[in-house]
Amino acid sequence: MSRSTSRTILIAAVAAGLATGMSTAAATPGTAPPTTRQEAYAAAAEEFGVPESVLLGVSYLESRWDTNAGLPSTSAGYGPMHLTDVGTANSGGTHHDEGTEDPRGDTARPMLPPDPGEQDFSAPSLRTVDVAADLTGVDIATLRSDPVQNIRGGAALLADYQRGLGVDSDAPGDWYGAVAKYSGATDTGSARTFADEVFKTISEGVSRVTDDGQRVSLPATPVDADASQLGDLGLRQTGAGEVECPADLGCEWIPAPYEAFGDGDYGNHDKANRPQSQKIDYIIIHDTEGSYQTTLNLVQDPTYVSWQYTLRSADGHIAQHVKAKDVAWQAGNWYINSKSIGLEHEGFAANGAWYTEAMYRSSSKLVRYLAGKYGIPLDRQHILGHDNVPGTIPSTVRGMHWDPGPYWDWAHYFELLRAPFRSTGTSLTGLATIRPDYATNKPAFTGCKTAGVPCEPHGSGSVVLRTAPADDAPLLTDIALHPDGSPGTMHISDHSARAETGQTFAIAERRGAWVAVWYLGQKGWFKASDAAWSAGFVATPKKGLASVPVYGRAYPEAAAYPSGIPPQAVTPLQYTLSAGQKYAVGLVTPSEYYWAVTYDATNHTVVRGKTKYLQIQFGHRVAFVNVDDVDVRLSFL
Known part of the structure; x- marks a missing residue:
């Protein structure tokens, strides 16, 4: 039977199944539904005529084959294939709704109030689930929530892109154009970066256990990919301009305006001459809480704020706006701003629970480049989340932002940075580095969508600290967030009693399976199994000082x-x-x-x-x- 005849029969079978309410999980007529994730990829690849290695490679670059419990990514993507549905994912507010932070953070100047503006959700890359539904005949809700159908939807998209290019080949290398198009990129540099990462993954191979316990493997298969297909996609040429970026990332220059408004006012950053004028000590990791296009609109507003780089989620594309030598208004603390470079990562849904592998990889490559160029150590003392930046004075602490939040996978990120968190000592050497197992560590946060309502369980790099070595002991308190001295809460933005992966604390005490560290003037207890051990230097008040x-x-x-x-x-x-x-x-x-x-x-x-x-x-x-x-x-x- 020819492949085209097989597909015709299959489409008819699927239609009949939908009409009668039968399951459509089986990949081919007369076969049982796939029982493992690996089988689901194989079945979908066979059904839609996509090389299995290509389907696995694309999915890995989007989700690392995880289901993320059916929750959306921070850029509206669902399931192993990151099918996007912005209408469903964009419910709730943003982390900016709960903060009064002045991004400039300079008390010598008037406060610059936050003004996120209107969201722009016009990009077709934010609605790929609609196309997948048309191609498969499966309803959108099922494509979002059912991993088997999600994989089928992704395979159908890839096959449709391949047909659009007029290429009829089973060779993985001849799918370069379809893979590049799957990225959703609108420029050649980003599409190339995504496709190159996919085919690099195929060539090197990878195997892992997913977040729901499925073993998936992509055997190493060297591929000679036909990158010339990129020219057939009709994408704009990336405007590299003055970017400071690794050449293989396809970054583009979209400058933030430096304009005077009169009456001494100007924006949206400050000219400087770093590192000659000041050493750059920090790289700050942000979550935009806005779509990529919304974020570009904001950074090009001369009256608003700025940051050095914006990263797009689906394909990891990078735009630079402010030169590293200049000071962006980004972290809410002028001292940190003047000595840091800010990276904004696309994400807009308050309930978004994960970030794409494509963005993690682009971000880590950029950070390695910047760290090498400016002599910034790759550790959590220098690579900070926005949520790790302190308030400037007592009145600003409570309003500081909390992105990228507890679902950013710092352990995976530092593995990509080639600086993984490992034990180099024992519990007797005095320092504990927070290192839970991200996939199985699922704190019971609340308020992702509605205040007080539990969030869907999801892996996290956060460890909750308690006042005693017991699971039911009260949480620590943060007197800036809770001036009445009440314990911290599990609300998603309340980090009163929350330590983050990679952060290193001085050990205060050990009791059985528990360890306490010094935290905001208190002993914070957590399970010792969530720590790596090391030695280093600690600060303590001089003798005689209370x-x-x-x-x-x-x-x-x-x-x-x-x-x-x-x-x-x-x-x-x-x-x-x-x-x-x-x-x-x-x-x-x-x-x-x-x-x-x-x-x-x-x-x-x-x-x-x-x-x-x-x-x-x-x-x-x-x-x-x-x-x-x-x-x-x-x-x-």
């Missing part, structure tokens, strides 16, 4: 400011670091303040003081202590 102040920014002493530049207050946060407590030291940093309040960059000045600070892992967010206030010692002494 407590020392903790700061959200490392600003110079007043005497360091030249005439004409008002000294910035060195204001402690509302927390206490008491005698007997120890906190892991991340880095030693100079006291600096970047005075940049005029459009004319020749008036910008870096004020440097004699005071030096230590960055410590104080709670969910980092903090700073004056070197003169603390003793620094090895963690195991």
Whole structure:
């Protein structure tokens, strides 16, 4: 029987099954439905005439073959094939709804209120489930929730793209154009990057157990892919312009405007000369909480805010907006802004629970490039989430944003960065690095869609900290988020008692299967099985001091400011670091303040003081202590 005849029979069988309410999970007439994920890929590949390796490779780049419990990605994608349905996924608010953060974070200037604007959901790449439904005859809800049908939908899309190119071949390398189109990219650079990653995955092979316990394997099969098909897709050429980016990522330059408005006002970033003027110490990981196009609209608004790079979810495409030498208004803390580079990752649904592999890979390649160029260590003291950036003064702590949130997979991300979190000591060497098993660690968060309502269980890199070594002990408190001293909650944005994968804390005590670390002036207990052990340096108050102040920014002493530049207050946060407590030291940093309040960059000045600070892992967010206030010692002494 010819392949075309087989497909005709199959379509008729599927239609009959739908009409009678029968299951359509079987891939071919007369066969039993697939019982494993591996069989589902094989059946869908056979049904739609897609090389199985291509179907597996595309799916891996989207979801790593996971189902994510039927929850949407942060860019509206569902299931192993990341079929997108923006209408369903975009319910609820964003993390910006619960924060009053001033992205600029410079108290010397008027507050810049957040204004996310209208969302733009016009991109066809946000509605691929509709096309899959037309091609398969399966309803949209089933395509979202049923892994077998989701895989069939993805296979149908790939086959449709291949037909559109007029290519009739079973050779995986001849599917390059269809794979590139599946990415949803509108430019050649991004489509090429996605397709190259897929065929690299096919050539190298991969095997893993999915989030629902399915073993899936893609054997290593070298492929000579026909990249010339890219020219047949009608995509625009990527405008590389002035990008600072690895050549193989296909980044484009979409500049943020630097404009003066009159009356001394200007936006949306500050000119500088880093790293000559100031060392770049940090890379900040953000979640946009807006679609890719919405995010581009915002960063091109001269009256709004800025960041250096935006990454698109489905294909990992990168756009750069602000040069690394300049200071973007992104992290809500001017000291951090002036010493960091910000990366925004596409995501808009408050209930979005996962990020695509394509975006993780592009992001990790970009971060490795930037870290190498600017000498930034690849650790969680320098690669921070926006949710790890401290408030500047007591009044700003509560309004700080909490992205990328508890579903960002820091362990996988650092594996891609080639800097995985491993034990290099024991529990006696004094430091604990948070390292739960992402897939099986499913904290009972609430409020993803509606306040108080439990979120659907999903893997997470967050570990909850308790006041005692017991599963039912109260959570710790964060007096900035809960001024009345009440315990933290499991609300998705409440990180009062939440440590994140890769963060390293000083060990305070061990009891059986539990370990306590110093956290916001308290002992926070969690299961020792969720930790990796190491040794390093810790800070503790100098002998004779009952407590020392903790700061959200490392600003110079007043005497360091030249005439004409008002000294910035060195204001402690509302927390206490008491005698007997120890906190892991991340880095030693100079006291600096970047005075940049005029459009004319020749008036910008870096004020440097004699005071030096230590960055410590104080709670969910980092903090700073004056070197003169603390003793620094090895963690195991």
